[in-house]
Amino acid sequence: MMRxxxxxxxxxxxxxxxVLAHAESIVVVANPAAxxxxxSRNDVINIFLGSFRQLPSGxxxxxxxxxxxxxxxxxxxxxxxxxxxxxxxxxWARLIFSGKTRPPIQAERVEDALSMVQGSVGAIxxxxxxxxxxxxxxxxxxxx
Amino acid sequence: xxxxxxxxxxxxxxxxxxxVIGIALVVGLGFVLLTAHLAxxxxxxxxxxxxxxxxxxxxxxxxxxxxxKDQSLALEVVNGLVKNSEVFGAAVVGGSDMLAERRRxxxxxxxxRLAQAxxxxxxxxxxxDSSQIVGEVVIDPDPEIIRLRVRESGGFVALVLGLQLxxxxxxxxxxxxxWIVRPIKRMSDKLHxxxxxxxEPLAMPQGHENTEIGRLVADINQLGQRLVASRDEExxxxxxxxxxxxxxxxxFENADSGxxxxxxHMVLESCNHAFYxxxxxxxxxxxxxxxxxxxxxxxxxxxxxxxxxxxxxxxxSVSDDFEYVVDEKEVRWFSVTLTPVGDQLIQGQLTDIxxxxxxxxxxxxxxxxxxxxxxxxxxxxxQRIDEEIMACANDAASGFAxxxxxxxxxxxxxxxxxxxxxxxxxxxxANRLRSCLKGSDLISRLGNDAFGIILRSTPGxxxxxxxxxxxxxxxxxxxxxxxTPLQLGASIGITLFPSDGADQETLLRNAExxxxxxxxxxxxxxxxxxxxxxxxxxxxxxxxxxxxxAVRRNELMIHFQPxxxxxxxxxxxxxALVRWKHPEQGLISPDVxxxxxxxxxxxxxxxxxxxxxxxxxxxAWKRQGNDYYISINISARQIPDGLPPITLIETVNRYGxxxxxxxxxxxxxxxxxxxxAAQTWLDAVHELGFRIYLDDFGTGYSSLSYIKRFPVxxxxxxxxxxxxxxxxxxxxxxxxxxxxxxxxxGLTVVAEGVxxxxxLELLEKAGCRCVQGYYFSRPVPADEIEAASRxxxxxx
Numbered sequence: 028m029m030r031x032x033x034x035x036x037x038x039x040x041x042x043x044x045x046v047l048a049h050a051e052s053i054v055v056v057a058n059p060a061a062x063x064x065x066x067s068r069n070d071v072i073n074i075f076l077g078s079f080r081q082l083p084s085g086x087x088x089x090x091x092x093x094x095x096x097x098x099x100x101x102x103x104x105x106x107x108x109x110x111x112x113x114x115x116x117x118x119w120a121r122l123i124f125s126g127k128t129r130p131p132i133q134a135e136r137v138e139d140a141l142s143m144v145q146g147s148v149g150a151i152x153x154x155x156x157x158x159x160x161x162x163x164x165x166x167x168x169x170x171x
Numbered sequence: 172x173x174x175x176x177x178x179x180x181x182x183x184x185x186x187x188x189x190x191v192i193g194i195a196l197v198v199g200l201g202f203v204l205l206t207a208h209l210a211x212x213x214x215x216x217x218x219x220x221x222x223x224x225x226x227x228x229x230x231x232x233x234x235x236x237x238x239x240k241d242q243s244l245a246l247e248v249v250n251g252l253v254k255n256s257e258v259f260g261a262a263v264v265g266g267s268d269m270l271a272e273r274r275r276x277x278x279x280x281x282x283x284r285l286a287q288a289x290x291x292x293x294x295x296x297x298x299x300d301s302s303q304i305v306g307e308v309v310i311d312p313d314p315e316i317i318r319l320r321v322r323e324s325g326g327f328v329a330l331v332l333g334l335q336l337x338x339x340x341x342x343x344x345x346x347x348x349x350w351i352v353r354p355i356k357r358m359s360d361k362l363h364x365x366x367x368x369x370x371e372p373l374a375m376p377q378g379h380e381n382t383e384i385g386r387l388v389a390d391i392n393q394l395g396q397r398l399v400a401s402r403d404e405e406x407x408x409x410x411x412x413x414x415x416x417x418x419x420x421x422x423f424e425n426a427d428s429g430x431x432x433x434x435x436h437m438v439l440e441s442c443n444h445a446f447y448x449x450x451x452x453x454x455x456x457x458x459x460x461x462x463x464x465x466x467x468x469x470x471x472x473x474x475x476x477x478x479x480x481x482x483x484x485x486x487x488s489v490s491d492d493f494e495y496v497v498d499e500k501e502v503r504w505f506s507v508t509l510t511p512v513g514d515q516l517i518q519g520q521l522t523d524i525x526x527x528x529x530x531x532x533x534x535x536x537x538x539x540x541x542x543x544x545x546x547x548x549x550x551x552x553x554q555r556i557d558e559e560i561m562a563c564a565n566d567a568a569s570g571f572a573x574x575x576x577x578x579x580x581x582x583x584x585x586x587x588x589x590x591x592x593x594x595x596x597x598x599x600x601a602n603r604l605r606s607c608l609k610g611s612d613l614i615s616r617l618g619n620d621a622f623g624i625i626l627r628s629t630p631g632x633x634x635x636x637x638x639x640x641x642x643x644x645x646x647x648x649x650x651x652x653x654x655t656p657l658q659l660g661a662s663i664g665i666t667l668f669p670s671d672g673a674d675q676e677t678l679l680r681n682a683e684x685x686x687x688x689x690x691x692x693x694x695x696x697x698x699x700x701x702x703x704x705x706x707x708x709x710x711x712x713x714x715x716x717x718x719x720x721a722v723r724r725n726e727l728m729i730h731f732q733p734x735x736x737x738x739x740x741x742x743x744x745x746x747a748l749v750r751w752k753h754p755e756q757g758l759i760s761p762d763v764x765x766x767x768x769x770x771x772x773x774x775x776x777x778x779x780x781x782x783x784x785x786x787x788x789x790x791a792w793k794r795q796g797n798d799y800y801i802s803i804n805i806s807a808r809q810i811p812d813g814l815p816p817i818t819l820i821e822t823v824n825r826y827g828x829x830x831x832x833x834x835x836x837x838x839x840x841x842x843x844x845x846x847x848a849a850q851t852w853l854d855a856v857h858e859l860g861f862r863i864y865l866d867d868f869g870t871g872y873s874s875l876s877y878i879k880r881f882p883v884x885x886x887x888x889x890x891x892x893x894x895x896x897x898x899x900x901x902x903x904x905x906x907x908x909x910x911x912x913x914x915x916x917g918l919t920v921v922a923e924g925v926x927x928x929x930x931l932e933l934l935e936k937a938g939c940r941c942v943q944g945y946y947f948s949r950p951v952p953a954d955e956i957e958a959a960s961r962x963x964x965x966x967x
Contacts, residue, residue: 072300121235121244122241127242
């Protein structure tokens with residue numbers, strides 16, 4: 028009986044996860060080699076929304092979005108600029124047309140985003156605080 | 172004063188229209204300009220508004236362009252804006268960078284400048300943070316377009332307004348002209364040609380019955396009516412005043428009294444016909460020359476001038492009487508009343524009072540004239556004495572003699588022969604007096620039969636005495652009255668001015684005193700006043716006064732003189748004789764004070780007191796066992812009412828005394844007056860048991876008929892007979908005859924005044940029953956009577 032019950036339990040957990048994660052704060056992480064200790068909210072907005080993509084240390088910033096539909100992505104933008112994903116998409120739609128700036132690189136998976144940050148000095152992304160590993164440096168925290 | 176003005180200035184109609192149009196144009200122009208200005212503002216505002224709305228439509232895109240500083244996106248925005256016809260140029264600025272800018276082509280520098288002046292900008296916030304400004308959108312409106320719009324809308328508004336104004340002005344002008352100006356003009360035209368003497372009412376303008384103009388027309392019509400009415404009234408009053416003035420003029424002219432007005436210089440201003448007539452100035456009336464009131468022949472113009480002054484000073488009506496000399500023969504009296512009438516004029520009225528004055532004078536004359544004799548009466552005489560005294564004071568005369576003449580026995584004549592005879596005698600007397608005097612002397616009838624005379628021409632004593640003698644002789648003559656000639660005689664008192672007295676009152680009193688003396692002295696005498704008379708009179712007046720209180724002050728006392736009965740050889744009674752012990756003058760003789768008491772009436776009280784005292788004494792003697800009687804003297808004044816018989820008997824009874832012990836002594840004078848009453852009294856007293864003694868027998872009429880008629884019990888022979896008996900045989904015979912006669916009538920005789928043994932002897936021989944006199948005793952107080960009685964018995 029236990030064996031038949033376990034998959035169902037996992038499904039339930041999976042469903043509940045976002046809910047549980049929601050209560051958790053989102054942190055912006057960067058490569059520890061980037062030479063940045065902390066970023067201001069404006070720095071984060073400029074970098075992720077394409078206004079000014081440069082870290083305070085002078086290194087070009089490379090923002091990376093989590094895959095679409097990831098709960099932390101919606102939570103991040105909601106907490107940062109108070110907009111939902113559709114609004115963010117419309118925003119980028121106008122800019123893409125002019126061609127001067129581009130939206131952040133979209134990771135296929137969370138692990139990809141993390142590995143890209145670990146692998147690139149200017150890369151910068153966000154995730155739930157609980158998922159931060161020691162190879163990443165937290166430079167900004169968006170509290171609930 | 173009025174200058175000819177151009178027609179348009181005179182017509183209210185045209186002036187009103189011109190003014191209304193002028194004002195409307197000015198105001199309208201102002202309104203149009205204001206409205207155009209407002210329209211321009213509104214248009215500019217609305218363009219700006221539209222442009223701001225346009226900016227809002229591109230705001231989102233501009234936000235992103237500015238946030239990312241995306242020039243191509245900004246250019247897109249600018250292109251979109253410039254497509255609007257009202258936009259001249261647009262730009263998007265991102266921070267400090269000009270992201271995109273575009274302007275219409277073909278712009279003049281002026282147009283660019285104007286466009287920039289109207290620039291509208293809108294700050295652009297970050298799409299993620301509304302508080303963060305990341306850029307700006309700028310739009311320059313196209314001034315040409317705006318001007319076009321403004322012109323369109325402003326012109327339209329001005330056109331509409333102008334048209335409205337034109338219509339309103341035309342309407343107002345028409346209404347004012349038709350509704351107000353035309354009626355007023357009609358009224359004005361009609362009033363202009365209206366005649367004040369025939370005021371016709373104005374027609375009421377149609378439709379104005381209840382408006383102000385209607386009221387104005389009504390008021391004008393009413394005013395016209397009142398004007399006509401008051402003009403008629405004034406005309407009427409004028410007529411009345413004319414009639415009234417004529418009437419008063421007639422009254423003034425026809426008045427019986429003289430009426431005049433004088434100015435402050437006493438010159439006549441006007442006067443009526445009566446004034447001329449009364450003053451006998453008719454000849455002056457025609458000439459109308461100036462007449463001075465004081466220049467007329469008044470007897471005393473000064474008095475009239477004084478009255479005029481008084482009138483002017485007191486400023487009120489004054490009046491007085493004035494004598495006016497018409498000519499040598501005629502004098503008139505006028506009562507003049509002056510009344511100040513203002514303006515320093517005095518109005519006067521003149522009334523002829525000559526008749527009243529004459530009547531007054533004759534009445535005055537009558538008042539001082541005795542109607543019977545035509546002589547001065549008492550009042551007139553008193554006046555004349557005063558006048559004489561005045562004349563002497565003014566040295567016009569040196570003095571005068573005043574005589575008072577009194578007819579002796581006139582009263583008896585009047586009583587016995589009647590008043591008519593008396594009057595006849597008085598008339599004759601007046602005539603005889605006149606014949607004795609000079610024309611300058613004055614005669615007056617002072618009273619009943621008293622005449623007063625002033626001798627002006629003969630003031631001396633001797634001359635007065637001569638006149639008095641003449642009068643005395645003249646009046647001694649017989650008076651032929653009725654059938655019997657009468658002889659009267661007169662007494663005359665004379666006093667002299669100024670030696671005897673200085674005033675009228677004193678002189679009259681002096682004359683009267685002198686007259687009294689003359690009268691006392693006997694008929695047909697004249698006496699000059701001397702000052703002892705005055706002193707005596709004064710003395711007498713004082714005594715009279717004291718006598719009134721003598722009884723009350725206990726100053727009177729009674730002495731008794733014993734009466735001796737010769738047949739019984741002893742004293743049987745006494746005569747009571749009253750004595751007055753005056754506190755200052757000592758004992759006063761009864762001869763002095765009894766007549767006084769009789770004159771003043773004090774005798775009544777004294778008599779009552781005597782009766783009382785005597786009865787008291789009789790009672791005392793009766794208690795001592797002495798049966799004496801007392802005779803008391805009763806005067807004619809006390810009979811019948813001074814001592815009523817009932818009082819006598821009551822007093823006697825009160826003391827328990829026998830009436831027979833109280834004798835009443837009377838004199839013959841009692842019979843002379845009211846003999847009827849005296850008889851009744853004597854009969855009553857006698858009936859009550861009192862004895863009646865007839866005192867002083869032989870000195871008066873001594874009529875035997877009296878003795879027969881009245882109940883006399885005792886005759887007392889007067890002491891004058893007894894005194895002369897010793898020397899005079901005829902007296903001795905007379906006394907003897909009296910005694911004989913008395914005894915034959917059954918009367919007792921008492922001889923008074925026995926002073927010697929010889930007299931006593933003679934009386935005894937003649938058969939006299941009783942005697943009294945100093946030989947036996949003088950009158951003594953009651954407590955000495957016993958001693959006197961004993962002394963008398965020793966002498967017998």
